Amino acid sequence: MGSRSEGANRPRRTAGLRRLRKRLWQPPRPHGQVRAGRRVSFLELFYDLIFVVVIGRAAHALAADVSWRTVGEFVVVFGLIWIAWMNGTIYQDLHGREDVRSRSYVFFQMLILTVLALYTEHAGGEDGRAFAVVYSVLLLVLTWLWYVVRRHDPPELRPVPALYLIGMVLSVATVSGSAVLRPQHRLLVWAVLVVAWMIGLMLLHRPDRSIEDIGVRPSPALAERFGLFTIIVLGEAVLGVVVGILDAGRTPRAIATGLTGLLIAYAFWWTYFDLVGRRLPGVTGGWFGRWVSLHLPVTGAIAAAGAGMESMVEHATDSHVPLATGWLLAGAVALLNLGLIMLIRTLNDYRRLLPVYRPVNVALAVGAGVALLIGWIRPPPWMLALSLVAVLAAVWWVGVNRMLHLPDPDEALPKPE
Structure with a gap:
């Protein structure tokens, strides 16, 4: 009798685990499912604080030697940092949830950003190659997140996210490819990427819509x-x-x-x-x-x-x-x-x-x-x-x-x- 009742209860436990997993690991909210009255979460505040360290390393490099060269390096590196923050922030606002999946990806980004901070101060010089590699990993994670969103978008809303996703893939390829370049050439490639992002965001959608x-x-x-x-x-x-x-x-x-x-x-x-x-x-x-x-x-x-x-x-x-x-x-x-x-x-x-x-x-x-x-x-x-x-x-x-x-x-x- 015990084994029979245990066998009968097994489907119930399996169904309960599936429901629990579905609640804890949900897909991202597709475009159009905006949460009205949403407030900034404590996790988002924690995420933003990680950038204090990254930006601090970049600013310290500029303060230690103020020159036209270091100003240029700071502008480019700060631009890359801002692009990463902007992508993580807008993704969480539009598509994030309060589940384990969303939290896990945010914490994973924070781990990568911690490593990135180790190479930020000298990103324009001897640590540029390591910075490019770590930054590429961060962009790759963000690219995957945007790709999953597009998979869950309704067909009529997919064209613009598809263009954005193409921009993310090109960014990953550009930064990862810059790792093999000389420092001055690498900075030039990064600068072009930052400018391209600014122009791309300004042309994100048609002005008449x-x-x-x-x-x-x-x-x-x-x-x-x-x-x-x-x-x-x-x-x-x-x-x-x-x-x-x-x-x-x-x-x-x-x-x-x-x-x-x-x-x-x-x-x-x-x-x-x-x-x-x-x-x-x-x-x-x-x-x-x-x-x-x-x-x-x-x-x-x-x-x-x-x-x-x-x-x-x-x-x-x-x-x-x-x-x-x-x-x-x-x-x-x-x-x-x-x-x-x-x-x-x-x-x-x-x-x-x-x-x-x-x-x-x-x-x-x-x-x-x-x-x-x-x-x-x-x-x-x-x-x-x-x-x-x-x-x-x-x-x-x-x-x-x-x-x-x-x-x-x-x-x-x-x-x-």
């Missing part, structure tokens, strides 16, 4: 993730100030210069989050792809400024800021301003808040020019930092002043938390 027609709906959670990445690079700026003060011997002049430089990071925060933070792009006119791609120069400028702050504090006692450092900081502010001008135009609120954004864009353009002029003058380090803060503060004030003149100022610009 809505992004929702291909099953993509920008969510508040996605806007929050892009804001969190901005906070990550702002944190690197704070770290740059602390490292610069320590390297300068913690002298009163270095501490004062560092704290003044820290105001630049504060001004970046105010400018970004009051003007574009948590605001979604338009769903028509091709604005979504542009909104995504334009975050690359904006966040890259902030990260580069962090490296510039470290170098600036180390030269706190100089009568003039070093030429390369001055141009790096001033150029970062100018690039941030110009990037925000283009980013603002992608926002869904741009037309509604045109009385605010039109003068703000003018102020951003003027501020970019003034920042470059300050960098050319090469004032003492503390004065350079204070002058750039004044430029960013003036731009912010233009926006706030216009906001206060609207009928409902509370609805004009978001209140940062």
Whole structure:
């Protein structure tokens, strides 16, 4: 009797295990199945924190030797890091679940990113080959994830994901093939790839169609993730100030210069989050792809400024800021301003808040020019930092002043938390 009842219960246990496995290991959500009201998960926050280490290694290499060559290397390497983060972030927002499968793939990416950080600081030189190999593995994992999504997409939504998948495959082939090249040629190939990604994202879908027609709906959670990445690079700026003060011997002049430089990071925060933070792009006119791609120069400028702050504090006692450092900081502010001008135009609120954004864009353009002029003058380090803060503060004030003149100022610009 015991063996007979055990045999009868075996199909039930098997069916129960299948149901459990189905719940824990589900396929990704196809395009079009957007989760309304989704919030950023703790796993996504953990994933973003891994990039603190990777970006920190890249910024440290730039801060240690500020020159035109190292700036170029930083721009290219940061671009590759951002492409990896963007792919992982958008995939999780559109297709991820709270099951074991999604979590396992996120943690697997984090393991690869940890190894990638080991080779990031000298990716433009002796560690470039190892960086290319590890980065190729990361892209290969992301390519597999996007491929599985396409397999579960309805037929009418497959053309655009197919083009995206082709871009991922070409990226894997390009980066892996660059491992056999000389460092200068390898960097050139990487630079072309980064530019191609920016152009490709801007041409992601036809301007006369809505992004929702291909099953993509920008969510508040996605806007929050892009804001969190901005906070990550702002944190690197704070770290740059602390490292610069320590390297300068913690002298009163270095501490004062560092704290003044820290105001630049504060001004970046105010400018970004009051003007574009948590605001979604338009769903028509091709604005979504542009909104995504334009975050690359904006966040890259902030990260580069962090490296510039470290170098600036180390030269706190100089009568003039070093030429390369001055141009790096001033150029970062100018690039941030110009990037925000283009980013603002992608926002869904741009037309509604045109009385605010039109003068703000003018102020951003003027501020970019003034920042470059300050960098050319090469004032003492503390004065350079204070002058750039004044430029960013003036731009912010233009926006706030216009906001206060609207009928409902509370609805004009978001209140940062």
